[in-house]
Amino acid sequence: MxxxxxxxxxxxxxxxxxxxxxxxxxxxxxxxMHEIIGKPHRTPAFMALNPQGTVPVLExxxxxxPQSLAIxxxxxxxxxxxxxxPADPSERVRVRMLAHIIxxxxxxxxxxxxxxxxxxxxxVTDWMHRYVRRGFDAFEAHLDHPATRAFCHGNAPGxxxxxxxxxxxxxxxxxxxxxQWPLLQGIYRRGLDHPAFxxxxxxxxxxxxx
Ligand SMILES: N[C@@H](CCC(=O)N[C@@H](CS)C(=O)NCC(=O)O)C(=O)O
Numbered sequence: 001m002x003x004x005x006x007x008x009x010x011x012x013x014x015x016x017x018x019x020x021x022x023x024x025x026x027x028x029x030x031x032x033m034h035e036i037i038g039k040p041h042r043t044p045a046f047m048a049l050n051p052q053g054t055v056p057v058l059e060x061x062x063x064x065x066p067q068s069l070a071i072x073x074x075x076x077x078x079x080x081x082x083x084x085x086p087a088d089p090s091e092r093v094r095v096r097m098l099a100h101i102i103x104x105x106x107x108x109x110x111x112x113x114x115x116x117x118x119x120x121x122x123x124v125t126d127w128m129h130r131y132v133r134r135g136f137d138a139f140e141a142h143l144d145h146p147a148t149r150a151f152c153h154g155n156a157p158g159x160x161x162x163x164x165x166x167x168x169x170x171x172x173x174x175x176x177x178x179x180q181w182p183l184l185q186g187i188y189r190r191g192l193d194h195p196a197f198x199x200x201x202x203x204x205x206x207x208x209x210x
Contacts, residue, residue: 004029006047009036010206013166014106015056017068017073019200020162027060031153032209047082068101072159084159095153096162099141102167106135110170136181139164143183150190157194165191185190199208 006022006029008015022029034041034055042053050057050066057064058071063076076084086092086113108114109131113123147153152160168188172178178185191197198204 004058005032005107006030007032007034007055007057008205009034009041009055009208010015010202011036012055013170014054014068015208016053016136016166016169016200016202017103017162018056018058018071019205020157021072021075021084021110021159022085023196023200024157024162025075025082027079029060029077031205033065033205035210036149069099069159069163076159084162086153086158094142094147095102095160097153098139099163101135101142102160102163106132107163107167110174125175126172129176132167132171132174136176136184137168140181140184143187145193148183148187151187157191157196161187161191165197169182170189201203 004027006018008019008031010033034046036055039053041055043106047053049059052066054066056068056071057066059065060073060074063074065074072084085095109118110128112124115127118124121125143152149155151157152164157165164184165188168178168184168191178188192201
């Protein structure tokens with residue numbers, strides 16, 4: 001059987017979600033690493049794979065799957081051991097809700113294309129801070145919940161952590177002090193120490209000299 005092919009970029013926090021998910025689930029795969037700044041990866045061949053032109057994309061089981069959350073859910077469907085999403089529906093919906101705050105609300109409005117357009121091509125800092133703060137304030141409030149332990153839902157990282165940890169790194173790089181969200185910051189720090197995130201950290205996977 002051919003190995004899955006993962007179209008990755010060290011410059012993409014959405015791609016890091018999937019790198020971490022593949023590591024957490026132990027799915028062997030080949031990596032095609034893409035430079036995305038300036039969009040040199042948007043070749044005709046890549047656009048044929050993903051008409052949106054974005055990473056991540058996973059080629060697996062004869063399927064071509066863009067969109068990080070769809071990829072993570074597919075990995076859980078085909079490998080139900082070491083689950084990213086809990087089996088119980090009431091727990092599952094909490095984890096999805098947390099992931100959506102980051103992936104569908106915070107990341108979407110703070111990705112570089114949107115932030116630059118919204119800031120008229122000027123400094124993106126105010127925009128980034130405003131919209132990360134909005135997402136993280138809500139996330140922190142939801143973390144004040146009995147199911148929050150070392151990670152967003154229990155003591156092992158899962159679907160919501162795959163979204164949170166890359167976004168928290170982006171926020172730190174954008175100059176936000178994460179100590180204003182102590183529960184979130186604790187999960188971020190523990191995530192960076194966890195092998196699934198430590199081995200997939202952007203600086204670790206970046207090509208030498210980039
Ligand atoms: N909702 C998408 C977001 C993907 C996305 O925005 N990827 C960005 C990097 S974080 C990208 O590929 N940018 C390069 C481009 O648009 O050309 C997902 O979850 O996969």
